[in-house]
Every structure is written in structure tokens, then in C-alpha cells.
Amino acid sequence: MRIKVNGAEKIYFDYNATTPTDPRVAKVMMEYFTENFGNPSSIHSIGKRAREAVENARLEVMKLMHARESDGKLIFTSGATEANNIILKGLAMKAWKEEKNHLIISSIEHSCIMNSAKWLEKQGFKVTYLRVDKYGIVDLEQLENSITKKTFLVSIMHANNEIGTIEPIREASKICHDNNVLFHTDAAQSFGKIKVDVNELGVDFLTVSAHKMYGPKGIGALWIREGISIEPLIHGGGHEYGIRSGTENVPGIIGFGYACKLRMKEMHEEEKRLTLFRDHIIKTVTETIPESYLNGHPVKRLPNNVNIRFNFIEGEALVLLLDEMYGIQVSSGSACASHKPEPSHVLMAIGLRPEEAVGSIRISMGKWTTEEDVEYLLEVLPKAVKRLRDISPFKGKWEV
Amino acid sequence: MSNSQFYSKKVMEHFLKPRNYGRIENADAVGKVGDPSCGDVMWLYLKIKEKNGKYVIEEAKFETFGCAAAIASSSVATEIIKGKTIEEALKVSNKDILKELGGLPLVKVHCSLLAEDAIREAIYNFMRKKGLQIPEELEKRHEKIKARLDKTLEMHKKLGYVTGEN
Structure with missing residues (x-):
């Protein structure tokens, strides 16, 4: 190029x-700036039309992660950084009430996970940083040995943004579930490049981003498995299942949805x-x-x-x-x-x-x-x- | 420009077409500063001739491992000191280098200091070899540079970055 x-x-x-951004994606987004500008929360026709488009896009994004509607919820965010902040801090808030204080992440996470974890450490949480081998593959034995009754989450990225290494997520999530610990993966780099299937990977939470896969910047999502609740960080009008308030970035969401549809093919x-x-x-x-x-x-x-x-x-x-x-x-x-x-x-x-x-x-x-x-x-x-x-x-x- | 993360035109020009890079075989003076684990190393070579009782830098060459700012600073340093007496060269500071480069981003200013260190170290090396009276200030500077390198190496040993022989 x-x-x-x-x-x-x-x-x-x-x-x-x-x-x-794929020109086809950009083209689809255009009318949502001008013609189809409605607030999806409005109950009139223009609002409803925007709502329908947003919900349709939500399904497209979920389709690319092979998540059925009954599997869980997709929350649109401003990007992967926000989604990762929500999952670490939102779960930490909940964990604190349940007297859990331990987080496990890999030592090669993206800075948004790394720095969120370091911030939680400053607030009194304990963090284990898992070793990786010379290829960047996380040490699953250390993972198994690190889990305690106080562990509230394990977060290991699906694919590393610098060296491209793909982590053994299925194995890692199994270890976590065998020990009753929730598992999150940051799939910002893998989503739209290789197969990402929330059920095959066995994850409870998944982070994705649009601008790494020919969608627009400023939009990403956090998928949360059915039956798991987290504390919101951004309070307001209760948008996105109450987890991320704020009027939806409609053109971004539409673009993300369409980009996912194209990636599928x-x-x-x-x-x-x-x-x-x-x-x-x-x-x-x-x-x-x-x-x-x-x-x-x-x-x-x-x-x-x-x-x-x-x-x-x-x-x-x-x-x-x-x-x-x-x-x-x-x-x-x-x-x-x-x-x-x-x-x-x-x-x-x-x-x-x-x-x-x-x-x-x-x-x-x-x-x-x-x-x-x-x-x-x-x-x-x-x-x-x-x-x-x-x-x-x-x-x-x-x-x- | 100096507050920006980007380089001035002059820096880019010296980075893309560095003057006087390479080694001088049988150099009269060598100044080696920096260390690889810090990301920049500069080796400065000088040919010095005696003229009318003064020592004049006839030729200056450098070899640098580092970023664009380090390479550009080395290039400019060799240009500045060529033709100067060693006394004059000792007065060259990183400010002169920065001025010539049209400034450096704040996080890269240390590259110009590294070039200043290299000049001092080369001249120290020359005066030692010649058995000349080394000015107190230069002696102190040499001790400081050496101490800094020792400290860095020590730190890196502790962090496990230095493994056996290099």
C-alpha cells in the first residue's frame, strides 16, 4: 500500500x-453522521432507526467472536484500552466487596492492562505477573500455582501486539475455571486476523478493537459472559447495560459492525x-x-x-x-x-x-x-x- | 522544536548524511563513552598534530551506536572540533552542539552531552598519552564519566542484564 x-x-x-479504515466501511458510516444522526435512546422514529442499526452492529461484532446472544453481552467502548480498564477495575471493585484482592496477568500485556494492574497494586491489590518463555508463551504451570482463594481474575492477552505470539488461551482458561477463577483475554490484536471464538477459547471476558481490523478508531468492545456482573466505571444514563454510560458512538459502532461483517468473509x-x-x-x-x-x-x-x-x-x-x-x-x-x-x-x-x-x-x-x-x-x-x-x-x- | 518529539531538519540531515563517521587507525586519541545497555555509545577518534607549540585536531571521526539524535550529535561534534586546538576543543559544550543541530527533543538532550563527554575523554586520553599536565577540571570530568559508567554497569549487573563476558 x-x-x-x-x-x-x-x-x-x-x-x-x-x-x-476500509473505504467500504467508511462509506457505510457516512450517513450516520448526517442523515441517520439519531440518539439511539430517543423513542421517536429517528432515534429508533439509530437503535436498530446499533443493535444490528452489535450482533455483527458478536458473530465474529462466535458468541450467541444467549452467551453474553457486548458492551461498546471507546476502544480496547477502555474495555481493559473496565474489566480490571470493574471486577476489582466487585472483588473488594467479596474480600478478594489478587489479580494475575502475564508479564507481556499491553500497557493498558499493565498500568491498570500497577494502579490496582497501588490501591492495595496484589498482582502476579506471569513469566513467559523465550518465545513469549506464558508459563501455565506458574499460572496454576499462583491462583489462590483471593484471586478474582486472570487476564492473558490472546496475541501479543509487539512480537505477535499467540497465547494458549484455551488451556489457560481451563486452569482458571477448574479453580473457579474468572478469565479475561485482550484480543485487540487477534480479532479479525485469526479465529476468535469465545466458547472455544472458554473465556469469560473478551476485549476487541475496531481500528486494528479496518474499522474506525475510537470504538472497541468488551464481551461479558452471561450471568457475570461487574461494577461500572462510568455512570450516567445507564447505556450499554449500565456498564458504560454515555450516548453511543453511532457511526463508530456501525463501522465496527460492518468491518466485522467484512472480516467474517x-x-x-x-x-x-x-x-x-x-x-x-x-x-x-x-x-x-x-x-x-x-x-x-x-x-x-x-x-x-x-x-x-x-x-x-x-x-x-x-x-x-x-x-x-x-x-x-x-x-x-x-x-x-x-x-x-x-x-x-x-x-x-x-x-x-x-x-x-x-x-x-x-x-x-x-x-x-x-x-x-x-x-x-x-x-x-x-x-x-x-x-x-x-x-x-x-x-x-x-x-x- | 526542542519541545517536540520530532527532530529538526538539521538533525535529520546529519543523521541521514553523517559527516566523518568511521574509524581512524593509529588515532592519536580515542574517547569512548556511553554503554550499550543504555542504548547509546559513542567512540571518537582524533588525529592531532603539533603546530607552533599547539596541539591541533587535524582529523576527527566517530562511531556511534544509538538513535538519530546520538548519530547527529556525533556528526556535528566532529565538524565543530576539526581544526581547533585541544584547548579550544575543551571549551566546546553540548550547548554548541545543540545550537548547531537546531535543538533536540528534551528526552534526547543527553545525546548532545554524550558527544561533549566523548570530546573530553578523547582529549584526556591524548594528554595522558603525551604526559601533558591535565587540567584539574578535565581530571574531575574523567572521573565523573568513569564513575557514571561503573554505576550503570553495576545497576545492570544487579538487574541481570550483564551476563558474563561481553
């Missing part, structure tokens, strides 16, 4: 950050196509560029995600060089800031040293990534890496 920015042609390889074809690109990039880069290594699992990973570390260079520099010289848009986990080693917590959790972690970049693909784009990337990436290595003092080994 080629996009002009200030006259320069750019190629987008950062779909894990966000995707463009198109996702599997794309999964196959991108997996081929992914494996081609991983193989070519790690075989042809010396001292380059794959981060994450070789197979249990998102079909569109590649994360590679290049020793002896720094990721932010590589990202900028690829952008400025070759028009390629990728991302790096972290950069040096104020002399504090703050490399990505995910890369540190899989056992990389800080200097290795800072040399990693994420390449992520999507619907509009072409074979030509991939070949171009593979042509210029070695040049960019070499250029920075020519400048680096480290020639094949680290020295202090």
Missing part, C-alpha cells in the same frame, strides 16, 4: 499499530496470504542479514507480524532511516530516553538484554500489502541495516 505524505511515497508496514483468505509473506520475510531476513534474529514464536504468531532484532544498531534509528531513505513505515518497541534503559517490557520478558531489545523492529502487514511491497522491503532492509552498522562501533561483538 503506497501513500503520499508531503509528496513522498510511503509504504505502510505498521498494521499492528493501526489499519486504514475475507479474513481467512488474508490470513493465508499474509502468513506466506510473513514466513518469507522471516526466512529471508534472518538468513541473509548477519546477527538478525526473530523475536517471538516462529509459528504460533499472528499471520501479519514480524519482529526482528538486529544486533549492534538501534531500532529508532533504523525506523527513521527506513522512512526517510526508503519510504518504509515500520515501528520500534522503544528508544533510548534520558539515559535510562527503558526497552520494551515484552522484549525484556522474553529474555533479551537491553542493547538487544533496542535493536528490534516490528514489521506488520495487512489487506493492502502487496508482494511487490514485500520484495521492496527485503531489498532495502539489508542496506539500511548495513548503513547503521557501518556507523556503529560494534563490529560483530559487543564491547564496553
